[in-house]
Amino acid sequence: MSLSLPKPPRQKMINLLYIVLTAMLALNVSAEILNAFKTVNKSIKQSNESIDQKNALIYEQFAKQMQQDPAKVGPLKAQAEQVKQQCEAVNVYIDSLKNLIITQSGGKDDSGQIKKMDDLDAAPRVMENQKNGPKLKARLEELRASLLNFYPPNQRTAESKSFPLTVEAPSNAGKKSWTVSTFDMVPTIAAVTILSKFQNDVKNAEAQIVDYLYGQINAQQFTLDTYKPLVSANSGYIMQGQQYQAQIMLGAYSATVNPTITVDGQSVQVQNGVGTFTTTGSGIGEHTYNVAVSLKDKTGAIKTFTTTGSYMVGAPSLSVSATKMNVLFIGLDNPVSIAESGVPSENLSASISQGSLAKVGNGEYVARVTTVGGADVNVSGTVGGKAMNFGAMKFRVMRVPDPVAEVGGSKGGRMQSAAFRVQEGVQAVLDNFYFDLKFPVTHFTIAFEGTGFDNYVQESSNSAYFTTTIKQLMQRCRPGTRVFIDDIRAKAPDGTTRNLPSIFFNLY
Template structure:
C-alpha cells in the first residue's frame, strides 16, 4: 500500500483502512479487558462467600474440640493454625493488589464502585517491578519467597499424617510454582509465565484468583479436619480384587484355599517398617505404589510365618498395623535323583546310614519306620541295622499342612559282609618273604572293595610249614612253636597261613565269613 506513486484518493482510502484496523484492535482490547474485570469480580464475590463459610467451619471445629477433645482437639488446633497462616498470606496478596492500583494510578469509580477495567491496559507496572532481563528483581524474589513460605507453613501443619496425604497432594497441585513450558516450547519461571507482559487488569485478576485458592485451601482443610472428605476413600472404583492364599505353595492334587477381598494400595510412606524382628530401611523398601518389598533369608523346608509391623502417623500418634502371612519352603532342585534299581542293598553287621525326606515337608512332620531303622543325628538322618532275612521294607509317612497324610515305601535287599582276605605283613594272596619276615610279621585280614571301611581284628590262625606239623596260634603274631617250625623251612617252600579267625572291632556278635588263606613263598 505504501509503495509507488499513489493518487490523493488512494492515499485517503489507505489511511481510512489503517484507522479502521486500529479501531477494531482498540475495541477488541476493551472487550478483553472487560472480561478480565468480570472474572475478577466473580473471584472477589466467591472469596467473600467462602470466607463466611470458613468462619462457620472453624467455629464448628472449635466447638467440637471443646465437646470431644480426644477426637477434635488436635484438628481444631490445626484449623486455627491454617486460618492464621492463610489470613496472613491472603493479606499479603492484597498488598500486592493495592500497590498495583497505586502504581498504575487506578481507583474505583465513584458512581459504580468498580475498577476502570477498560483502561487498565498497562503492562509495564509489574514488568518493571518484578522482572529484569532474564531474572527476577528483589521484589520478584520476595513474592516467590512469600509463596514458598505459605506452602511450607501449610504443609508443616499437615505433616506426615496418612489421613492428610490426599490433601497434601491437592495443595501441591494448587500452588505448584515450578517452571512452565509455553506454547513456543520455552521454559519460563512461574512468576514470569503468569504475570510478565500482561495488562494490569489481568495481573490484578490473577492475584484475586490466588486469594481464592487460599480460601479454597482453607475450606478443604477445615472439611478434612471435620472428617467430611470420605467420598474418594469409600468409592469402590478405587478398589481391586486381591487374592489372599492361605499359603504361598500347594502340593499337586491339593485343594487351593484362600480368600478374595476388595482392597487398594495405600501409597503412603510409613514412619517405620519391621519384618521378622528386623527394622527395614524405608528408602530402599517402598516402591512407587506404596508397596513394601520384602527381602530376607527363608528357613528350612516346610511352612513358615511372616510377622512384622507397619507404623504410620495418624492423628499425631503412631498407628501400628500388623503384618501377618506365611510361606512354604520346598527343597531346592540342585541334584537329580538317580538310583540303580538292583543296588538297593543294606549290609548285615554294620550301621547303614540313610537319608530319608519327603519333598516339601519339614523333617519334624516325616515319620519313617522299618525293622532295624532308628533316627540318627541331623535332619533326615537314620541308621539301619539290618537283622535276619533277605529283605527289609522302609515305610515313610508325611503329614501335610492341611493335616492329610502322604505315604511311600521302599524295599532293600539284605546282604552279609563279604569274606575277608587274609594278609601277612600287609600283603595278601601269594607272598614272597624271607623266613625272618614271616617270623616277626603280623597276620591280618581286610575287606577288599567293600563300601564300608570296617576295622577287623584277627583272633587266631593256623600255620603249616612243609614237612612240619600244623601249629595253632592265638592272636596276630607267631608264637614260639610257629617260629621254630618256620626256621626249618627251606628256600622255595610255601608256608600256608589258614583258618584265620577274625571279628569286626566293636561288633563281636557278628560272625564274619571264613577269611581266605595267605601263602608265603620263602625267599632265603
Template sequence: MYLVFIAMLAINLSPEVLSAFGFLKDDLEAYNNATSLKNKSLYANLDSKVSDQYEKYRPLQIKLNKVKEISADYYGYLADLKKTLFLSVKDSTNYELMNSSNFLDDYFFRGEGYSKKGQEFIDKMNDFQLSLTTALGQEYSGLATVIEKRFSAADQVNSENKTIKWLVYHYRGFPLIASITNITQLQTKIKNTESDILNALLGRKLDNEVSLKNYKGIVRLDKSAYFSGENVTGQIVLGRYDATLLPDKVLLNDVDITKNVKDGQVIIDMPAGNVGNHDINGVISFVQDGVPTDVSFSSVYSVITQPTEAVISADKMNVVYRGLENPISVSLPGVADKDILVFSTGLKKVGTGKYIISPGAEKELSVNVSAVLSSGKKVSSKKIFRVKDVPEATTMIRGESGVISLPKSSVLGLRIDAGLPDFVFDLNLEVTGFKLKVPGQLAIFVSGNVMDERSKSLIRRAKKGDIINIFEVKAKILGKSSYQLKKVSPISVEIIN
C-alpha cells in the first residue's frame, strides 16, 4: 500500500490520500511501540539470565547493550527530525494541510546537492549501519548483510532507467506528511532490526547451551548436611541429564568408581567422615566424535552434630505475591513436623511441612519457626520474604501476543485473553473489557472479552494492511475477584485481507 501511495505523489494528491499517509504513520508508530515492548521484554529476560549466570551471559549482554544504544541513538535522531518537520506546520494533527514539500526540500537540498542537514541524514544512516555491523562482529556476518541491504543509501534507478541519488529519490518534491511517514518507516526498520538481532543472538546462545561441550558435572546429594557416623548418599549427573549417555570413566576424589554408574547417574555411597566441611570433586570422561572429553565436577558437604536452625524455603521463589496463596515449605533436620511451630501473618498449614501465605498490604513479612530438640535445646529461626504485586499481564489472541496478522473475518469473532507467560504461578485470567482502535475511527471501549456489535461495525470498515490496536485491557484473576491486575500490555492485529 505504501508503494502505491509513493507512485501517486507525482500528481496533485487529494486530502483523503494525505490523511491516509497520516493514518499509516500513526499505525507504524503504534507498531513501533508494540515492538519496543517486545524488545524490552527480551532485554529483561537477558538481564535475569546475567543475574543468575554472570560469566556465561555477560559477554552477550555487553554486545546487545551496544546494539540497544546504537539503535536508540538513531531512532532518537529520527524522532527529533520528525518534531522539527511538524513544527513547520500550524496544526500537526491536520494531515490534509501537509501537502507542501517546500520546507523539507529547503532543509535537505541545496541546488542539485545536499544541504548540511541532508548530508547529516545520509551520514546518520550510514553510521548506524556501520556501527551495528561492527558491534555484531564477524561471527554474525549473515545479519550484517541484511542490515546493509535494509539501510542502504545507494543510488536508485527510476522507471525511466535514470540513476537518482537515494535522498532525492525518496524525499525531494514529496508532500510533507509522506516524508514524515517515510521517516517513521525507517524507525520501524530500526525496531525490527533490533528485534531480529535479539532473537538471533539469544537463539544461538540457547543452541550452544544444548551442545555436549557445555555439559556440567553436577553433584546431587540426598542431604546438604550429615550427622557424624552417617554415609553420604546421592548421585552425580551431567547437566542436561540423559539416561543413555554413559561415561567411560569416573574418578571421585581420585578413586575410580566407574562401576557405580547406573542409568546415566554416578551413585555416591561413602562414609561421611569427621565433623566439618568435606570436598567432593572428580572427572567424568567420555568420547565425543572420537575425541576424549573430560567434564569436571565439584561440591562441598558438611558433617554436623545436630541442627541449630530451621530450613525455610519458598516453593516458588524468594518473594511472595500479594493477592495469591503462596506455598512455602518449612522443615528442621532431625525434628518431626508435629514438633515444629511456625508463625506468620496470613499463614495456613495445608500438609506436612507445607504452608500457604496470603500477604496483605505489607511490603515484607517474616516467617518465624521454633522447636525443641530431643536434647531439650530450643532452636528458633526467622525468614524475611518480600511482598510484590502480580506483574504486568500480556494480552493474547489465540495464544499469541505483540503484533499478529489475521483476516478481517477472523477478527470479528476474536476472543481477547490475558496471560502471565513468564510468571511462576499458573493463574487463570479473564478479560473484562478493553479499548479498540480501528484506523480512521474513534477508539471505543468494549465490555467483556469478545467483540460486540459496535466493535464489529468498526472492524468491518478496516482495510487490508490496517493495524487494529487493542489496549487499556482490564483483566482479573479467576477466583480472586477482589484483586485487580495493575496493568495488561496491548496487542495489535494487522488485517491481511
C-alpha cells in the first residue's frame, strides 16, 4: 500500500501566491498586500491541517501493520516515529517564533487577530537582533539532512533535488544573510506567513518520508500473494488462414522467474515470465484451449493454476464505425473509418444517403451531413475481381448542442468580486463533447445592481469582450454586487447563431 502525497493544485497555487506576495513587499506595504498575506497564511494553515490528517492516517496504518507482522514492521515504525518527533519539535519551535513576533508587535485583539499586522520592527528584532533567524536556519538544515538520511545512500542525491524542505536565500539577496533577506523590514503578518510556509514544508517533508517508509513494508521481500493466469490475444476473432497469437502470463509475476506453461498439454516457450502461444485459424466458429501455469512457491512446492482461452474464426464481414461514435453532427467534419475483413481499403468504395462522404486516407473518410434524422453509409468493393455489396451502416444525424456561457470559468453563482473585476469577457463553452469546437460570442448584455450601484445599470457588447465602459463599471463591483448577463449570442460551427441561457453572479 502506498500513500504518496503529490501536491494538489491548491497547494501549488498557495506556493505561487506566497512567492508573489513576498516579492511585492519590496515595492509596497499596502492594506491590500497585508490582507493578501493574511489570506495566504490562512490557506497555508488549512493545508497544514490537511497534511496532518494524511500523516495521521499513515501512522495508523503503521500500527495496524505492526499487529500483523511486528518483526518486519517494527524497525520501520520506529523510524517513522523518529521522523514524527523531529518534525513536531521543529514545528513547535516555529510556533514559538510566531508567537514571539506577534507579542512584540503588540499582540492580538479580543477576536484573536493580530493588532499590528503592518509592524516592521518585530520580525527583524526577533529574527535578526535576537539571533533567532540563524537558529531557525540551522534547525531547518539539520532536519532536512536528518530526513534525507532515511533514504538509502544511492537514492539521497536524487531525492534531495525535489525534497519539499529547502533553506535558500532569495536569488536577489546578494551578500545579505539568509536572515536579513528573509525577515528584514518584513511586516508582522508577512513574517508569520513565512514561518507558516516553513511549517508547510516540514509537514510535506514528513509526509514524503513516512510514506516512503510505509512503502518499504512490502518492498523488502519478493512476494506473489495473488495468482491469476492471464491470456492476452492479438484478436479474439480471425479469418480462415490467419494466424492467432496470444500472450499467456501469471498475474503478479516476476520477469526473473519463468513458470512452466502448457496449452492443451503442449509446452509453450517462456521468456521473462511471459509465454507466447501461436496457432493458425481453421474451421469457422469459436475455438477454446486449456492453459496450465506451474510455479514453485517459497517452500519449493509446485503450484499449478489453470484457465481457458478462446478465439473466434469467422467469415468476412462488414465493419463500419464512426470515429467519434455512431452519430454524425450537422456542420462538422465527422471522421468515419471503414474496413472490410480480408479486403484492402483501396478496393473499397463508400457513399452516404445525405450530404457528402470524402475519402481522406487509408480507410478514413469525412462525412458532412445537413439534415437532422438519419444517414446510411453504403459500402461496396472488389473481391477477386468481382464487385460486391457489403451492406450499409445507419447513423444518427444530430445538431451540435448549445454551449453554456461562462465568465472566468464559472457558469454563475458566487464569485469573489476581486476575481470578477479582472475578467476580460464572456465565453461559450461546450463541455464533454466529442469535438473541440469554438463558439465565438457575438453579443451579450450585462447589468449591475447592489453594492457600488445606486441604480440598475445595463450595458451591451457586440463581441465576446467587455467594452471599456463595462470594465469601468466592473471596477465599481464590491461584495454584495449582483451581475446579470443575458441576451447572449454565439456563432456555431455551422454558421447559425445560438441564443444562450442567461447567467447571474452574486459577488462576495
